[in-house]
Amino acid sequence: MEQDVDWGLVREALGPLLDGLVRGTIPLTAVTFVLGLALAVVVALMRLSRVRVVSGLARAYVSVVRGTPLLVQLFIIFYGLPSLGLTLDPWPSAVIAFTVNVSAYASEVVRAAILAVPRGQWEAAATIGMSRTTTLRRVVMPQAARMAVPPLSNTLISLVKDTSLASTILFTDLFRKAQEIAAPTFQFFTLYTVAAVYYWVVCLVLSFVQTRTESRLGRYVAG
């Protein structure tokens, strides 16, 4: 059955969808990106550890998380854990699943960025008396951060869109709002297109922020 675009419905939906974006999608993205990034640094440092057990653990973690679908991870946490006696609400379930997922991908970015800082930087820091920890904090991480911004921006933009999967575990985000309005009206095309445009606008803003961050961190580099 073909339909014309119902502009009245679009206008009516803009508010509730924005609500889903502001109160669901954006908080979930922001919280899990920050937590995920912090965890990613820990995992990356473990991966770079000279202690075999520690680096092995990190390697296994990354392998399992990257090697299984995010949707399956969400379902295990939300629908699976209750059978083990652990019942979590949609919000904590989503935060855990997305944090874990982001941390695994971002840890590889962080690790690569740390390794890309030349060995001479470690040596120069050592000759002025710095410990490894201080070197990491004062010398290596600031340089690694600059290199990590473009790939981490990819991770963040993917995350914004991936959070729509949280709607499958009853988390009220932008996409779930669209589904809720679409279901009784059968205006799927219209509602999902409006949702898509919202996602796109958010990603446009993030791309802009990425460019700004890159030039700010890159001010000490020639060219």
Added chain:
Amino acid sequence: MSSATSETRPLLEVRGMVKSFGDLHVLRGIDLDVRAGSVTVLCGPSGSGKTTVLRCLNTLEVPEAGTVRIGDVQVDFSRRVDKRTATALRAQSGMVFQSHHLFPHMTVLQNVMEGPVTVQRRPREEVRGEAHALLDRVGLASKAEQFPFQLSGGQQQRVGIARALAIRPRLMLFDEPTSALDPELVGEVLQVMKDLAADGWTMVVVTHEMRFAQQVADQVVFMDGGLVVERGAPGSVLGAPREERTQRFLRRLLDPI
């Protein structure tokens, strides 16, 4: 140089230093004495081990055997070296690298201040004054607020020297400080090193700049195959070498083609 130094024992003393990388025996037993206030030039063909000697002096490489004493800090590498001892030895010397290794995300001033402030925890304001004085000494007073990439190679290397001096070492180590520079920039770096020597700094310099060795060094040490082949005053080692290997090396330096 006057030999009437009050200190009878040398500032730096190396005995039996041995180092290998896998099957490659880079150092086969090096002895080295450096008096306080003197300049020692290490030279020799590439692969002779001269850079490794320098890197072992501040434990960037850890020798398998031998002892190193700088001032009152003595380390016996044939035993397990704990971190504290290694750090104490490292603090005795400042290092200038072939390719400067300045911290690119810090200004020139921050590069010089980093060691004293972050590591030695000295008061920032006091260090700032000293850092400006050091930059003035290497002729870069006006560049304090620039980032390393805005400087020429020679200027970068001079900042590297100021950064090493800032930790107040007893001994300055130079690892081919002019080898990565365009020829017209070599002079400004050597001039700074000459000034330091004149000010009484104790220096160990790995270099191919034989004119510098002739003019500034008190001792020239010629190495080949992980051993010291010949050592002495520049006039004798460079002017009238006894060993055939030294003669061959110097001929090749003077007439490379």
